[in-house]
Amino acid sequence: VAFLVAYHQNKQLIGEKGLLPCKLYLQNVKKYFKGKINLDALSYAPTIIWFLDWSDMDSILDYLSLFGLATSAFVLVTGCANMVLMAVLWVLYLSLVNDLYNNCFLFHFSYVGTTGWESQLLETGFLGIFLCPLWTLSRLPRHTPPSRIVIWGFRWLIFRIMLGAGLIKIRGDRCWRELTCMDYHYETQPVPNPIAYFMHRSPWWFHQFETLVNHFIELVVPFFLFLGRRLCIVHGLLQILFQVLLIISGNLSFLNWLTMVPSIACFDDVSLGFLFSSRRGGVKARAAQMQLKEAAGEQLP
Known part of the structure; x- marks a missing residue:
């Protein structure tokens, strides 16, 4: 979704004739570092666009977005990923976001905020790299x-x-x-959806209750993570339910879906086992067999 959004808005925002052309930003960064693309310039503006031909920046932005879209679609459809694919996705999105959006805005204005889910997606994606095996594309990799x-x-x-x-x-x-x-809130949020109309017309006491629930979920529930397995699972359930309610009543692009991802880490295999079939040869059975063999000290192929 993020790469699809980037494909549709890149040229209008940071393209050749965009509001804030990224070519101008990169030229100024290069000038600041005395015309050299060295480690200092790369650390200041980390993007693979440094190594590409800038003569057609719009095409570069399109190619990066489409390549990222195709790679992420492969991972989504097949359910297969490794560290290499995840790292490629991270570098591609970093190239589009980290400096071409944020620093480009900051270069032209003293303060112009951008949406927080770009950096959140980058951090989530970076952690995701280390959930995957190095090379294999197996959906149930061994030794990892x-x-x-x-x-x-x-x-x-x-x-x-x-x-x-x-x-x-x-x-x-x-x-x-x-x-x-x-x-x-419901009439001032980004692009209210049809449900927001009815939520907005709720009685005042319901709105106060919503605010209290929000404070409980955001200020109290996070500490459940450190209070043992059961409360950690409760934390995951509450956070995912909270995001589902936000999706139903609002419209924040993929932010709420993205926020569910780290919440999944609150669950263990036992709590998620019901999601997988218990039939012979299924994922659950194969995972259990692998664990038994490892516990017995057998060498897995």
């Missing part, structure tokens, strides 16, 4: 159980996302402290 470090990386990510969202609301506008923000 999820690392505890990566699992806790995802948990730490959702903790920061939700707690940060709650704190910025409390600090940003007193309506969140007075429990009145939901009185007009």
Whole structure:
């Protein structure tokens, strides 16, 4: 979805005749580093566009987006991924986002904010690299159980996302402290959907209840992550349910879907087992067989 969005809006935003041409930004970065594309320039503006021909920037932006779209579609349709594919996707999106969007805006204006889900997708994608085997495209790879470090990386990510969202609301506008923000949230959110009309017309006490629930989910529930397995699972369930409600009542592109991803790390194999068939030869049976062999000390091929 992110690459599809980039394909549709790149040229209008940062293309040759876009609002803020990225070529101009890169030229200024190159000039700042005395006309050299060295490690300093790469660390300041990390993008593979440095190594491409800038004569047709619109085509470059299209090719990067379409290549990313095709690669991600392969992963989505087949359910197969490895570290190489995930790293390619991360580098492609980093090239489009990290400096060509954010720094391009910051270069021209003292402060122009961009949506936070670009950086969130990059961090999620970076962690996803280390969930995959190096080369194999097997859907159930051997010798590559999820690392505890990566699992806790995802948990730490959702903790920061939700707690940060709650704190910025409390600090940003007193309506969140007075429990009145939901009185007009549904008519001021980005592109309200049909359900938002009915939610907006709810009674005042329901809007106050919504605000309290929001504070509970964003300011209290994140700490469940550190209070044992059961509360960690409860945290995952509540966060996913919260995002589903936001999808039903609003329109924030893929942000809510993206926020569900690190929440999945709150569950273990036992809690997710019901999602997989117990039939002989199924994924659950094969995974259990692999675990039994490993526990018995057998060498897996």
